Amino acid sequence: MGSTNYKFIGRDIPRRDAEIKTKGLLEFSSDIYVPGMLYGRIVYSPYPFADIEEIDTRDAESMGATVITPKDVPRKLFNIRLVSVEEVTFKDWNVLTMSPRYLGDPVAAVAAPSEYLAQKAAEAIKFKFKKIYRPVLDAFEAMSLDAPAIRERILKGEQEVTVSKNVGAELNFSEGDIDRAEKESDVVLERSFKTNRRYHFQLETKASLCVPEVDGRLSVYTTTQTIHNTRILIGQVFGIPLSRISVKRIPIGGSFGSSIQTNLVTLISVALCLKSGKPVKIVLTREEDMYDHADYEMHLKLRIGAKRTGELTFGEMHNIMDIGAHQVQAYPLLGTALGWFVSLYKWKNILYEGKAVYTTKTPSCAFRGYGAPQVSWAVESLMDELAEELKMDPLVLKLKNYVGLGDVFWGQGPTVRSIIRSDGVKELVERGKQLIGWDKRQPPSAKKGRFRNGIGFGRSFHTSGAGGPISGEVIDYSGATLKLNEDGSLDYITALQDHGGGTLEAHAKIIAEELGVPPHLINIVPADTSITVYDVNTHASRGTYVGGEAARRAAQMVKSKVFEAATRMLPKAVNPEAFKIRYDEALEQAVVYIEGMKDMKVTLAEIAKASWQRNWGTIAATVSYRATSAPPTFTVFFVEVEVDTYTGTVKPKRVVAGADLGTPINPKLAEGQLHGGFVMGWSMAYLEDTPYQRETGELMNRGMAVDYKIPTFEDAPSIEDFKVIFANTYEPTGPFGAKGLGEAALNPVAGAVANAIYNAIGVRFYTLPITPEKILESLSGGE
Amino acid sequence: MIIKFRLDGRDVSVEVEPNELLLNVLRDKLGVKAPKYSCGIGECGACTVLLDGEPVLSCLTLAVDANGREVTTASGIKGEEAEMLMKAFAEEGAVQCGFCTPGMFVMSYALLHEKKRPTEEEIREYLRGNLCRCTGYVNIVRGIEKVVEMGGKK
Amino acid sequence: MMSSLNRMNTRIIPFSFSYHEPTSLEEALSLLSKLGADGKILAGGTDLIVKMKARQAEPRHIINIKKIKELRYITVDEDKIRIGALATWRDLEKSSHIISRIPSLLDAASVMGGVQIRNMATIAGNICNASPAADSAPPFLVHGARVKAMSEKGARFVPIDSFFIAPGKTALMPEEMVVEIEIPLPPPSSSSAFLKLARTSMDLAKVSAAAYLKVDGGTIEEARVALGAVAPKPIRAPSVEKELIGKPATEETFKNASKHVVKDISPIDDIRSTASYRKKTSPYLVTDALLTALSRIGGEKR
Numbered sequence A: 001m002g003s004t005n006y007k008f009i010g011r012d013i014p015r016r017d018a019e020i021k022t023k024g025l026l027e028f029s030s031d032i033y034v035p036g037m038l039y040g041r042i043v044y045s046p047y048p049f050a051d052i053e054e055i056d057t058r059d060a061e062s063m064g065a066t067v068i069t070p071k072d073v074p075r076k077l078f079n080i081r082l083v084s085v086e087e088v089t090f091k092d093w094n095v096l097t098m099s100p101r102y103l104g105d106p107v108a109a110v111a112a113p114s115e116y117l118a119q120k121a122a123e124a125i126k127f128k129f130k131k132i133y134r135p136v137l138d139a140f141e142a143m144s145l146d147a148p149a150i151r152e153r154i155l156k157g158e159q160e161v162t163v164s165k166n167v168g169a170e171l172n173f174s175e176g177d178i179d180r181a182e183k184e185s186d187v188v189l190e191r192s193f194k195t196n197r198r199y200h201f202q203l204e205t206k207a208s209l210c211v212p213e214v215d216g217r218l219s220v221y222t223t224t225q226t227i228h229n230t231r232i233l234i235g236q237v238f239g240i241p242l243s244r245i246s247v248k249r250i251p252i253g254g255s256f257g258s259s260i261q262t263n264l265v266t267l268i269s270v271a272l273c274l275k276s277g278k279p280v281k282i283v284l285t286r287e288e289d290m291y292d293h294a295d296y297e298m299h300l301k302l303r304i305g306a307k308r309t310g311e312l313t314f315g316e317m318h319n320i321m322d323i324g325a326h327q328v329q330a331y332p333l334l335g336t337a338l339g340w341f342v343s344l345y346k347w348k349n350i351l352y353e354g355k356a357v358y359t360t361k362t363p364s365c366a367f368r369g370y371g372a373p374q375v376s377w378a379v380e381s382l383m384d385e386l387a388e389e390l391k392m393d394p395l396v397l398k399l400k401n402y403v404g405l406g407d408v409f410w411g412q413g414p415t416v417r418s419i420i421r422s423d424g425v426k427e428l429v430e431r432g433k434q435l436i437g438w439d440k441r442q443p444p445s446a447k448k449g450r451f452r453n454g455i456g457f458g459r460s461f462h463t464s465g466a467g468g469p470i471s472g473e474v475i476d477y478s479g480a481t482l483k484l485n486e487d488g489s490l491d492y493i494t495a496l497q498d499h500g501g502g503t504l505e506a507h508a509k510i511i512a513e514e515l516g517v518p519p520h521l522i523n524i525v526p527a528d529t530s531i532t533v534y535d536v537n538t539h540a541s542r543g544t545y546v547g548g549e550a551a552r553r554a555a556q557m558v559k560s561k562v563f564e565a566a567t568r569m570l571p572k573a574v575n576p577e578a579f580k581i582r583y584d585e586a587l588e589q590a591v592v593y594i595e596g597m598k599d600m601k602v603t604l605a606e607i608a609k610a611s612w613q614r615n616w617g618t619i620a621a622t623v624s625y626r627a628t629s630a631p632p633t634f635t636v637f638f639v640e641v642e643v644d645t646y647t648g649t650v651k652p653k654r655v656v657a658g659a660d661l662g663t664p665i666n667p668k669l670a671e672g673q674l675h676g677g678f679v680m681g682w683s684m685a686y687l688e689d690t691p692y693q694r695e696t697g698e699l700m701n702r703g704m705a706v707d708y709k710i711p712t713f714e715d716a717p718s719i720e721d722f723k724v725i726f727a728n729t730y731e732p733t734g735p736f737g738a739k740g741l742g743e744a745a746l747n748p749v750a751g752a753v754a755n756a757i758y759n760a761i762g763v764r765f766y767t768l769p770i771t772p773e774k775i776l777e778s779l780s781g782g783e
Numbered sequence B: 001m002i003i004k005f006r007l008d009g010r011d012v013s014v015e016v017e018p019n020e021l022l023l024n025v026l027r028d029k030l031g032v033k034a035p036k037y038s039c040g041i042g043e044c045g046a047c048t049v050l051l052d053g054e055p056v057l058s059c060l061t062l063a064v065d066a067n068g069r070e071v072t073t074a075s076g077i078k079g080e081e082a083e084m085l086m087k088a089f090a091e092e093g094a095v096q097c098g099f100c101t102p103g104m105f106v107m108s109y110a111l112l113h114e115k116k117r118p119t120e121e122e123i124r125e126y127l128r129g130n131l132c133r134c135t136g137y138v139n140i141v142r143g144i145e146k147v148v149e150m151g152g153k154k
Numbered sequence C: 001m002m003s004s005l006n007r008m009n010t011r012i013i014p015f016s017f018s019y020h021e022p023t024s025l026e027e028a029l030s031l032l033s034k035l036g037a038d039g040k041i042l043a044g045g046t047d048l049i050v051k052m053k054a055r056q057a058e059p060r061h062i063i064n065i066k067k068i069k070e071l072r073y074i075t076v077d078e079d080k081i082r083i084g085a086l087a088t089w090r091d092l093e094k095s096s097h098i099i100s101r102i103p104s105l106l107d108a109a110s111v112m113g114g115v116q117i118r119n120m121a122t123i124a125g126n127i128c129n130a131s132p133a134a135d136s137a138p139p140f141l142v143h144g145a146r147v148k149a150m151s152e153k154g155a156r157f158v159p160i161d162s163f164f165i166a167p168g169k170t171a172l173m174p175e176e177m178v179v180e181i182e183i184p185l186p187p188p189s190s191s192s193a194f195l196k197l198a199r200t201s202m203d204l205a206k207v208s209a210a211a212y213l214k215v216d217g218g219t220i221e222e223a224r225v226a227l228g229a230v231a232p233k234p235i236r237a238p239s240v241e242k243e244l245i246g247k248p249a250t251e252e253t254f255k256n257a258s259k260h261v262v263k264d265i266s267p268i269d270d271i272r273s274t275a276s277y278r279k280k281t282s283p284y285l286v287t288d289a290l291l292t293a294l295s296r297i298g299g300e301k302r
Helices: A018-022 A058-062 A115-123 A178-183 A227-238 A264-276 A286-290 A330-344 A372-389 A394-401 A425-436 A503-515 A543-569 A604-613 A667-686 A749-761 A772-778 B022-029 B080-092 B101-114 B120-126 B138-149 C025-038 C048-053 C089-094 C103-111 C115-120 C123-128 C137-142 C238-244 C251-263 C275-296
Strands: A038-044 A050-056 A066-068 A106-112 A126-132 A153-156 A159-162 A167-175 A187-194 A207-212 A218-222 A245-248 A280-283 A297-306 A312-324 A350-358 A408-410 A417-419 A451-463 A478-484 A490-493 A522-524 A580-584 A589-594 A597-603 A620-625 A632-644 A650-660 A722-726 B002-007 B010-015 B048-051 B054-057 B070-072 C018-020 C039-042 C061-064 C074-076 C080-084 C146-151 C154-159 C164-166 C177-184 C190-197 C207-216 C219-228
Touching (some): A018 B080, A038 A115, A038 A264, A167 A330, A178 A312, A207 A264, A218 A227, A218 A264, A227 A245, A227 A264, A264 A280, A297 A372, A312 A330, A330 A372, A330 A451, A372 A451, A372 A667, A372 A749, A394 A425, A425 A451, A425 A632, A425 A650, A478 A604, A490 A543, A503 A522, A503 A543, A543 A589, A589 A604, A597 A604, A632 A749, A667 A722, A667 A749, A749 A772, A772 C275, B054 B101, B054 C115, B101 B120, B101 C115, B120 B138, C025 C061, C025 C146, C025 C177, C080 C123, C089 C123, C103 C137, C103 C190, C103 C275, C137 C190, C137 C207, C137 C219, C190 C275, C207 C275, C219 C275
Parallel strands (some): A038 A280, A650 A722, C039 C061
Antiparallel strands (some): A038 A106, A050 A126, A066 A106, A153 A159, A167 A350, A187 A297, A207 A280, A297 A312, A408 A417, A478 A490, A580 A589, A589 A597, A632 A650, B048 B070, C080 C177, C146 C154, C190 C207
């Protein structure tokens, strides 16, 4: 809607950081070096589940290393993620612990002048154990009566709570009458699904550098999606006033949710810095990083009912989440998983039970999609089964029942609800269907021979932010400062992190559009916590929708001040509201003007210069903004696969990806999100998992990338076979009609792939990933 | 021991231990941070540099093996073709988080030196040792193809 | 006891060693005889340095042989192709005019690692690493390669069939090193092929297979089949070979013969795949390799 009238929005403008990134000149946290810096190394327990009696640091210290153990750090429990409000934040973390509950729980740390010396000092630390327990690697085993208690007491907010049967958090919900609905159903399906425990495999391993400044302040450069929450946590844990801590916004080499929380490495670098009085940098090894974070492994039992007409009658979901050894956002995710479930289809009657269960594995944290890829895979698989049962086209069944325009959307669970105001699902399905050739699709029974092709469809969505009309359990607001420089260029200052999707580039274009200033004249200021107003996090696909709107509002405020200043330069104009601002192609700059009056025109640069020369003062604005809505970005994927029934190998042959993201601000970058989303989703469906050794509690791959596979250039579909379409929609609550995209781009993929595999070979899989091994097993021999 | 080599067009000399890796010497001692540590075992290509013009993994190369040779990183690649690649990467959206990008750049450059008109299949084969978690690879291939279409090397 | 997370460190080589950089073969051999099992040859480094970072190898002495330039060659004699100890996978690809006589080896090169790995890794290193999944092993096995091992005492030739002993273990004595691999030039009307199944295009094999065929007038005169990653070492498949020789070179023959491969293999479950999967796919892979090899006979190689 109207995007063609925009000067900058919707046009492909190469991002400004591309060249310095390509040349390797842009510095990531791990690239920052300061004189006199020490290198840190974290020390772990050889047993995943143990209580330590004593840590002997003498040898390490005699080597000249700075050593910290649990007695050097505050004892009070905390949670490394600060997005939820205090009352529902479950706290079971320490910086270092005497009671490791998985192999990656840090028990000590060292710092030395080189990585090699730090390594040697780390190797010299010795432990005496009080008690060693067997690892608990299965959520159901963990809930059994004879399983040892992984945690006994944790904090919920400031309150101590007792953990029973290793269940760290619970959330139940019901609406309507399931029993009655079941009686009225013609078809009831029940299936159990298990998702894979994926590892984010962001290219940059977690890293942190903490620098003590000469005046005693701390500067922190770290891999984070939120500089403010990282600062607050450092302040809370170490009891330092926030005004004494500056966390820098540093480019991050991918994250995908793994730094929504403050990675423990950050706090450890601070602790080592405080003890040594020197700058300390720690960069995790890939193998440590694989023990730092993983996705939530969900055991989902679904029951759904429908009438012969295809009208859904009820939906029930039981969600047992294996959260590993710590809570990051287990409790909020229990709610969010429910939110995804109820926002996919109109179940009418709903029952939900969610449990977050501790095991002695790597702690689960958000992973792009925040449970939606998992829930969508299960629901989209089951809806296809239901369609088959009802002898309906799955597209028809899904379009009939989906939650869309005018319905209530639970952006992030029960406390974040808003009304859907833009919805391109039907358009995307219609166009996608044509492009993939859906109507020519054959049932599995029609497929013969060694190589069998199948077409599958999956749909989902993701929220844009976690805002809403009321303040719920989630903190969600953003901020922006914009100042007009003396020559008419602008400085844009935000705390919001760009993961690489081009979020800040989008902000610059939004400001450009609002003020008619070309994007290259808008400086995205390297920022830190000291000079920015609060922004909660770049997560929940909120960067463009919430952060972008904050930027737009700052631009609007600047604009009205510019108009006031313009009245001083064009004294005949009595009302500043009569002014407009636009980009003037001929002048190649912004001009302020009154429509239809040729002489009522002044450039923004002239206004900026006058404000300076005439002592009118700086034109600037700072905004703190919370969205009143969290609209869904709808996505659909049509995928064609080829299954080799002799080897079980599956190849993606053709992909049609459709997104309803409102106005695409950077079309090419938006396309890139869908490309990346597909490959990540493909990998989730087909490749990834992190199995553990039963006896030792070790990752089977020991953290080595050689045995954690993600797709390569050759495993991804070719350019010609990958089509991206955008729906023609406009989100009235978003900046220039935009919604978020990062996560929606992934969420439907595993469901679409699973449905395509089914269409090829007629077998459904209820455990991810769907490996060639499982496929061949199911075909019993493959002939 | 002291080793001497040419790094991105300048002569350097640096004292190293035999167990030091080229990657760490470039980054820690010589301040060239384009090659990145990511997997540490040759699976991802983020540490790729050219050694006497051939792409190698600096995370699996002893620094002493650079002695007397020429090391080129993403920061040191120059010339018209490099400019075209950089521009095409930017225009086609080949760059997202940027952590893998220096490695991708080195490989794309090496490829265009080896083959003037690589097909999409050949591009994908040549770069398969470089992992990217953001882009799904499509726009990187597009970027390289754009340079190929423009005639690549002049 | 120390956490393996602390012993391993893929950012650095987490221990020190004495370093030797011989410039001649004689010097290298004399170092080897002096150091014995304490010394480890470093060539490409793509296996050894990974093992060192993971602390699976902790040699006290590293003998870097890269300076012995004369070991880097690929040549052809009257009746054999000779691959020097420092020849890399990329050297192999670039010598395609020679190696095209051994098509299965070129197949292996095209699916082995990425370009960077192939620039660094040597062919000799691939066999010395003795991984059951080594990509070069099945081609060498079906082409009857032999390994020239040298020590100060002199050279000996080890047939490739008896070179591999166990995972990571070869027939080399501690004081010996591989200086060359010899492959007999195959006769006319013969060809070979290599295929592998892996999780991604950058992976070790779940199962790999090579086949060599010599066909005369439609009848199989010679047949050799070898597999990787289905036994503690790369192996030949005599049960299959037996069923091929003397039979017509047809798809049916190949299919029937390939079924017998299960008698020759003893696969296990590991992180990459399962024993059952390996058993099920081996026959198909062998059939495909045979078909590809056959298609190459008489026609264009590759």
